[in-house]
Amino acid sequence: MTDSSAEENLYRQFLTIFVLLDDGDRRTFKQIDLTTTQYNFLRTLDSAATDSLTVSELADKLLCTRGNVTRLVQRLGKSGLIRTGSDDNDQRLVRISLTPEGQAKLALARQLHEASIQRRLAALTPDQRQQLLDLTETAVQLLQTDLAAQTT
Numbered sequence: 001m002t003d004s005s006a007e008e009n010l011y012r013q014f015l016t017i018f019v020l021l022d023d024g025d026r027r028t029f030k031q032i033d034l035t036t037t038q039y040n041f042l043r044t045l046d047s048a049a050t051d052s053l054t055v056s057e058l059a060d061k062l063l064c065t066r067g068n069v070t071r072l073v074q075r076l077g078k079s080g081l082i083r084t085g086s087d088d089n090d091q092r093l094v095r096i097s098l099t100p101e102g103q104a105k106l107a108l109a110r111q112l113h114e115a116s117i118q119r120r121l122a123a124l125t126p127d128q129r130q131q132l133l134d135l136t137e138t139a140v141q142l143l144q145t146d147l148a149a150q151t152t
Contacts, residue, residue, distance in 0.1 A: 014139070021120075028116040034109055041072050042081065042106045045098050052097035054087070081105055 004012075025036045034042075044061050045053060055073065059066045073096055076082045081102035087093035098106065124132065 024116055024120055025113065028112050029109060031112060032105065032108055034105065038072065038076060038081075039106075039109050039113070041069075041076065042098065042102055042109070045082065045096060046103070046106055052085070052095040054093050054095055058096065076102070 022036060025039070029036055029039050040062065041058070044058060048057075053061070055066050055069045058069045062069065073082065073084060073094075077084060080099055082096055083099050084094050084096050087095050121129070
């Protein structure tokens with residue numbers, strides 16, 4: 001058996017952190033019958049510069065396929081959280097927007113999520129939080145640079 005490199009150990013720690021955060025999020029959103037994917041979908045719609053997005057725009061922002069977005073649109077539409085309509089300039093495009101019910105559900109989900117994050121990370125001191133933030137920002141920049149280099 002060989003020793004793992006420091007990079008591999010760090011990668012495994014990041015992976016473990018992701019799994020633990022995701023599990024905590026799933027438990028939080030389950031209280032209001034929402035999945036983490038649905039929460040991210042609603043949050044992405046809400047943070048758009050316009051009041052609606054197309055399927056392609058959502059797929060790009062969520063880093064998933066248009067087919068996945070279409071399935072989410074169908075589920076969330078049946079729940080009354082989003083509505084679809086045609087684009088004023090191009091009738092071939094479907095535009096998706098939050099309904100008032102979707103906005104209310106998102107507001108509740110954000111409150112629950114914020115409380116969950118506070119609870120889970122409260123044991124870190126302000127200095128530790130800042131150090132962790134600085135280091136993870138650097139890691140994100142390195143990973144984004146690497147991905148960009150791989151796609152060119």
